[in-house]
Amino acid sequence: VLAAIKELNYTPNAAARTLARGKTGMVGLILPSLFDAFMTDVMSSAEKALKEKGYFMAVTTASSAPDLEELGAANHFIGDRVDGLLIMSPLPDNSFILELKKKSIPLVLLDQHQLNLQLPTVTVDNFYGGYEATKCLIHSGAKKIAHISGSSIFESSRERTAGFLEALRYHGMQVDEEHLVNGDFTVMCGYKTTRMWLDRGILPDAVFASDDNIAFGVLDAAREAGIPVPQRLSVIGYDNHPFTALFHPSVSTVKQPAEEMGRYGVDLLLDIIGHKARRTGRTVLKPAILLRDTTR
Amino acid sequence: VLAAIKELNYTPNAAARTLARGKTGMVGLILPSLFDAFMTDVMSSAEKALKEKGYFMAVTTASSAPDLEELGAANHFIGDRVDGLLIMSPLPDNSFILELKKKSIPLVLLDQHQLNLQLPTVTVDNFYGGYEATKCLIHSGAKKIAHISGSSIFESSRERTAGFLEALRYHGMQVDEEHLVNGDFTVMCGYKTTRMWLDRGILPDAVFASDDNIAFGVLDAAREAGIPVPQRLSVIGYDNHPFTALFHPSVSTVKQPAEEMGRYGVDLLLDIIGHKARRTGRTVLKPAILLRDTTR
DNA sequence: CTGAAAGCGCTTACAG
């Protein structure tokens, strides 16, 4: 009989097994975009970790509340197609999450706390990252330090900005209004902001960019204008985008433990699924400052 | 009764429905890496198209034959968890595919033909892309044209190189051995190759890079060495990486119809699943040459 | 047109 099984290379029917056992063998990942380097890192790490445990990963994007609602809609409900969900999308509206909670679907939030929801979370200490990045800029002697933030719908972005402001405050420094810019995690926004500074003659000494895309844009504008980096302008980004280490000058950045976030998020979720962990608790990972050639 | 359904926001059990109907409502995507801009574009487009049709997407990476075998292994078989599979990973070894074929699992190959397998494919005309990119370089007056290829396990890379060689041949030109470099789709390889040319005093007039990562590396090395682009060195990449349009100078490239590949691949696969299309046939998409500031 | 029954292909608790 076993020989025959090998012979016909029989595979047990997954749907029947799922129905009988109540486990799908799939884990869902909901994230805002497939184009962001950090998110892709986390996704890749999660995929690897899941594969090692014999799980498959269902990926779906949702960047807004309506997108999430749609995933909760009748004939497109992701909840019971998976054993649990890793959620990286910002949750301005919680009704989708509440529905999942009500159905007791195991959930882990990635890169955001959402304190009111009492859900297990895996985050990076963005306040610390923003604070330390700014401190390095201050210690290198910069007097006029600027910050270009990411989109404020991301908790991570808001906290980096808070860390930046606190570092300045602690060191008795101020930031000019024109040097505190609400950006959006794009190269374009870094470029345009720097051009604006250049045009108005208010280029700062140093910039803390809320992600590496922004930093690339700042560096591009500086290079085009012949501004020496890091002598005249220091730049530090965030994420450790693969290109930061490869370009010349290499770009200083704050490395997020993306690999760890994906792996730990998976471990935690699988423990919850297997009733080996509680459905609460915060895990905060530390980022690492990587000083390279765009800072003094 | 219907009111009660709304009330308790009931969702039918997916596993039971799958078992009864024989449809999972999931489509699998197998790709070599989550870090490549083109692949991410295709994935994103496929995800969007699938979502519109009420399907979810299971993503799994496999870059080598053993990886694929693993997906065919007993307790990790992806075949019956999905209604069909979109396969972007190179298939040097076909046994995994043969197994899927034997089980009649709908399959669409993306970005590769694999003629011997008689499977429906959606590809881009890479020979044409390589030929046209090179022709543009020739027409701009370049005499010494170099090429840095991607990894030869990719059919797409091999065909771009073939297009490059044919364009030279057709125009009665030759390529020096040192200017035909086997690379690997990385910034590092573009950078190192260009440095090597510089160090040996054999910098070409123009480079056709098999992807934009390589082109970024070439441009970075040229900038560092003070080589004027495009006056002394023209560069054209491949993929239309988001950064190519944003950096200064903007990077000439060959735009792959990634969005179309993802969307069309999904449409075709769903038609096969719904018995509305045959399990054969080639669809070849045309790339578009985007001449920007790194070519004359 | 409605409603009860069989069947999808497993797993697991239970009888032998």
Next chain:
DNA sequence: CTGAAAGCGCTTACAG
């Protein structure tokens, strides 16, 4: 320890 039966929660073909 082995094997037959019940059950997982739907869908669909069929009887009424």
